[in-house]
Amino acid sequence: MSDWSWVWWNWNLVGDLREMLQYEFIRNLFAAGTIIAVLGGVVSYLVVLRRSSFASHALGHIGFSGAAGAVVFAVNPFYGLLLATTVSGGGIAVLGKRAAQRDVEIGTILAFMLGLGLLFLAFYQGYASEAYSILFGQVVGIDNAQVVLTFETAIPVLIVLGLVYRQLLFASLDEEVAEAKGMHTMLLGLIFMLALAVAISIAVTVIGVLLIFALTVTPAAVAVRLAKRPLYAVVLSVLVALFATWAGIFIGFYEIEPTSFFIVTIVFAIYVIVRALPPLSRLRVRLAAARGSGSRARLPSGVPVRADRPDDSPHPPADSETG
């Protein structure tokens, strides 16, 4: 390989990848990005199911203040992030699921927390680059210790989520019945919020607080449009997050623009394509019908069609008696 080849990529992707992986910071980025995408993909499904995307947005911003505060006190910003997001996430959870959907209260607290973050930044002299990396993700700054920390935080959360998966799903889908069945819906909500807080905290190191939605909301927004089973949706959501993260890091290595931009753009592109699919398929059906092939044959397979139901018979006797 000649000395200029690393600044531009060719279509030999395997060769490109091998080239890239010689750099430690890229290896770290791939490792951290992978675990972030897995946890982000899982958590994002719950975010969409519980309609908590504003809470997730708020947690990211509150995390910014925590990180800024940690910088002032010369602590690893990650710990500040984790502290701020878990405490405020726990607070939101204790107030209940309906509170997590309440945007006015969350917005009020959010504004104050951001103000606090600004204050911390004012205390800190060399804030510009530090703030920039928290807001938009630090691409080259992930060292080995950070990767280990990311894994140490994410793996236990994934295990806990796997353990409570069923109950959490039930409580998210049908809270009242879950409560009547004796489930601890508040505890489950708390587990969800803490998982979200951790997912956000580790994702910030790659993608930054402002772009956090790309990994905590959009993957599931794509998945729920394609999969009707929760398990499939979770898997799909993880795959979308993984693909976007890997591809984003890959392109970001060769291009001058920031990696987080590519991750966000790829996720968004997938979302746009998926949103555009149903109208396109409707159009196709309509075109097919117009050609006379008919859309009646397009019944979904496996659906038993009851022939004995007198669908075409009128029902006047049943309701006319009280008229």
Added chain:
Amino acid sequence: MRRSSESETGSPGIGTRLAVPDDVAFARHLEVGYPGRTVWTDANFRIRRGEFVAVIGPNGAGKTTLFRLLLGMIRSTDGELRVFGGPPRRGNPKIGYVPQTHLVDRDTNVEAVQLVRLGFAGNRWLPNLTPSQFRAERAATEEALTSVGALEIARKPLGALSGGELQRIFLAEALAPGPELLLLDEPLANLDLRRARELVDLVHRLVRSRNVATLLVAHDINPLIRHLDKVIYIANGHVATGLPQDVLTTESLTELYGVPVEVLRDSRGNLVIVGGDDVHPDPGA
């Protein structure tokens, strides 16, 4: 039906109304309230296996409160309440519950069968791991969906179902674990009259075929009246219980409301209750 000896309940005998082991639910001088407010007092009822019971009364009378008591989600302030022979407890697997404000997201793309599956074993922690778990869940889900006639809509997204279809899915969700007591809170709300009657017929068939005692909260007695075994009428802080023909009379409801109330009957047997705190108009008129 076997009568228990008086000593079995452990309470000094008034004699006539004591819990027997066959009872699904039994209440004596039951009172419920929140700090500073009594919802109703002196409720006496007995619900036996396989009985179809309507819980009727005006808005805010405390019908849902009765359900919350039976589910063990709140405590009574006085009197005795037994559910399956013991004190009510949260998470009793013998009770199936369909709440009134079922907060299922109208936009959700999750298919209906998933909710029924969760109804069967959603309170377990881990996902299904062994083949027998999968089989048991599948069999119970299919059976419940078949019994409410919802097999065809099972693969549809919850958000795409009509009100009547949703109610049938909720019923299947409650039936999947095989309950012995079914609590249905206002399942007929938001249904037109024909759909309401269809649902009542369905519930009646389920009550009879599964011998599952069912309490159904409703505003209007008329869609139910043909099938009922018993009525619990809650109004004005009081509770009247008995056979429909005994409770739904001018005399009994006047006593319940404490003001003159008149029960009118049209030629088809529909009831109109005039007076009291509210008026039940003939829904067909």
